[in-house]
Amino acid sequence: MKLLSILFPSRTIAWYTARMFLVRVAAFIVGLTxxxxxxxxxSESGKVLAAxxxxxxxxxxxxxxxxxxxxxxxxxxxxxxATLVTLATLNQNSEVVIxxxxxxxxxxxxxxxxxxxxxxxxxxFLWNERIGTRASxxxxxxxxxxxxxxPTAAPKSTQSWVRGGxxxxxxxxxxxxxxxxxLTGVTIYDRRDNxxxxxVMAASATPIGGGWRxxxxxxxxxASGGLETRASLDFATEVVPxxxxxxxxxxxxxxxxxxxxxxxxxxxxxxxxxxxEAAAWHKISGPLSAVLMPLLGAVAAFGLARxxxxxxRAVIGMALGFxxxxxxxxxxxxxxxxxxxxxxxxxAPFLLFLLIGEAVLIRTEE
Numbered sequence: 001m002k003l004l005s006i007l008f009p010s011r012t013i014a015w016y017t018a019r020m021f022l023v024r025v026a027a028f029i030v031g032l033t034x035x036x037x038x039x040x041x042x043s044e045s046g047k048v049l050a051a052x053x054x055x056x057x058x059x060x061x062x063x064x065x066x067x068x069x070x071x072x073x074x075x076x077x078x079x080x081x082a083t084l085v086t087l088a089t090l091n092q093n094s095e096v097v098i099x100x101x102x103x104x105x106x107x108x109x110x111x112x113x114x115x116x117x118x119x120x121x122x123x124x125f126l127w128n129e130r131i132g133t134r135a136s137x138x139x140x141x142x143x144x145x146x147x148x149x150x151p152t153a154a155p156k157s158t159q160s161w162v163r164g165g166x167x168x169x170x171x172x173x174x175x176x177x178x179x180x181x182x183l184t185g186v187t188i189y190d191r192r193d194n195x196x197x198x199x200v201m202a203a204s205a206t207p208i209g210g211g212w213r214x215x216x217x218x219x220x221x222x223a224s225g226g227l228e229t230r231a232s233l234d235f236a237t238e239v240v241p242x243x244x245x246x247x248x249x250x251x252x253x254x255x256x257x258x259x260x261x262x263x264x265x266x267x268x269x270x271x272x273x274x275x276x277e278a279a280a281w282h283k284i285s286g287p288l289s290a291v292l293m294p295l296l297g298a299v300a301a302f303g304l305a306r307x308x309x310x311x312x313r314a315v316i317g318m319a320l321g322f323x324x325x326x327x328x329x330x331x332x333x334x335x336x337x338x339x340x341x342x343x344x345x346x347x348a349p350f351l352l353f354l355l356i357g358e359a360v361l362i363r364t365e366e
Contacts, residue, residue, distance in 0.1 A: 013099060014112040017086070021113045021294075024082035025120060032074045037067055051147040058147070065139040072132045075124050079117055079290040080321040083297035086113065088314050091300065106302055106361055113294035124287040129255040137253035164239030166191035171205075174244045181241035182206055186214065188235060196222050200235060211236040243271065251279035259283075274342050278335035281346030289324065289350060295357030296320040302361065320360070324353045 041063060048054055048062050090096050090109075099109050162169040172185025188200040203216035217230040249262055259280050267273045297317040327349040335345025 010102065010104065013102070013104065013109075017090070017109065018112040018116040020089070021082055021086045021116050022120075024085050025078055025116075028078035028081045029071060029075055032078060033067060033070050036070050036074070037063060040066060040070070048147045054147060062139075062147075065135045065142070068127070068132045068135040069139070072124070072128050075120070075127075076286070076289050076293070076325070079120055079293045080297065080318070083113065083117075083293045083321075084300050084314050084317050087294075087297055087300040087317075091302075091313075096302065106298065110294050110298055110361075114291055117290040117294055118288075121287040121290040124290065125284070128283065128287065129257075133253055133255050137250075140253070162239055162243045164237050164243070166194065167237050167239060169237075169239050169244075171244060178241055179207055181244060183212075183244065186212075188214075188237075198222055200233070202233070205235075207241045208234060212239070249276060251276055251283070256280060256283045272338075274338050275336050277342035278332060278345040281342055282332055285346045285350050286328070289328065292324060292350065292353055292357060293321060295361065296324060296353060298357065298361050320353070320356065324349060327352065 041059065044062060044066075045059055048058050049056075051058075087096075090099075096109065160171055160174070162171075168189040168191065169183075170187045170189075171183040173183070175182045175184075183205040184203065186200075186202040186205045188202075189196060190198045190200060199220040199222070200214065201218045201220070202214035205212040205214045207213075212235050214233045214235055215231070217233045219228045219230065219233075220226075221228070249259070249266065251259055254262065259276070263273050263276045263280060266276065297320070299320070300314045300317040331340065331345045331349050334340045335342055340348075
């Protein structure tokens with residue numbers, strides 16, 4: 001209770017500002033969703049209805065699958081816009097001056113907004129992981145079928161391409177697990193010192209100690225151009241059955257609590273997981289960015305020396321918010337390329353703009 005009294009010296013003011021903020025967040029996300037969904041439906045309705053057997057009811061199915069993606073994408077923008085409108089309104093009506101006259105600091109005024117934004121971030125996280133992932137997977141599968149039948153969740157597919165050392169394996173089909181794994185339609189690109197030495201093609205392959213036993217084999221020698229056939233061949237390689245048994249992962253289609261165990265399986269199979277780890281951490285840092293918006297938009301509420309240039313201050317707050325989204329997407333792209341570690345890719349923009357927001361707030365207060 002003592003901590004609450006420190007953060008919120010006036011419960012009435014805290015509830016008043018938090019309610020203003022939440023109402024505007026809801027208004028912006030509903031308005032943006034309706035407008036963007038209408039535009040998107042205009043562009044896709046022809047494709048949906050062109051599929052045999054589809055009717056107008058399928059348009060509502062499309063809307064139900066597309067809307068979660070729009071909400072997931074634009075909720076952080078809605079929080080930014082709601083922050084700017086709320087703080088600009090408080091400033092315009094001289095309510096910030098009244099709050100300060102009552103003994104509240106800038107952090108006291110922003111605290112209710114940041115707590116409310118934390119609640120929005122939690123709701124956004126649950127929405128993304130419980131609804132957004134399922135809707136995205138279902139819509140993707142439906143679009144791949146050109147809207148020809150009722151959408152179903154995208155099936156998991158085993159890895160057909162696997163790398164071990166310099167060698168590249170390709171299998172048309174994979175069956176079984178562990179020592180009982182069987183590959184059919186196998187092609188091996190035998191590489192040494194970053195150069196292709198031979199191409200090994202086999203009808204099937206089964207694991208043995210230190211490699212694979214191939215049957216009905218054809219060997220193409222790159223240097224001589226000759227082709228040799230053998231009934232069987234033991235091929236030594238670092239590739240193990242587990243690498244084929246792990247499934248391909250799209251983090252956009254998998255909830256975070258299911259994604260982490262699958263990342264562990266990929267890591268145990270010797271596969272790179274940096275991209276998946278960055279995406280997993282971003283599932284937390286992305287929604288949590290809502291907490292930053294009141295801090296970045298605070299310049300719209302507190303002086304630039306009380307110059308009265310409210311529009312200019314609002315533009316500066318919007319610029320800071322959009323700069324965060326640009327930096328966030330840039331770092332995530334760098335994480336996908338493997339340029340930066342996953343934790344840095346997901347959290348560096350959040351921490352950087354947290355410091356920037358605090359610096360701007362302290363500077364404007366001085």
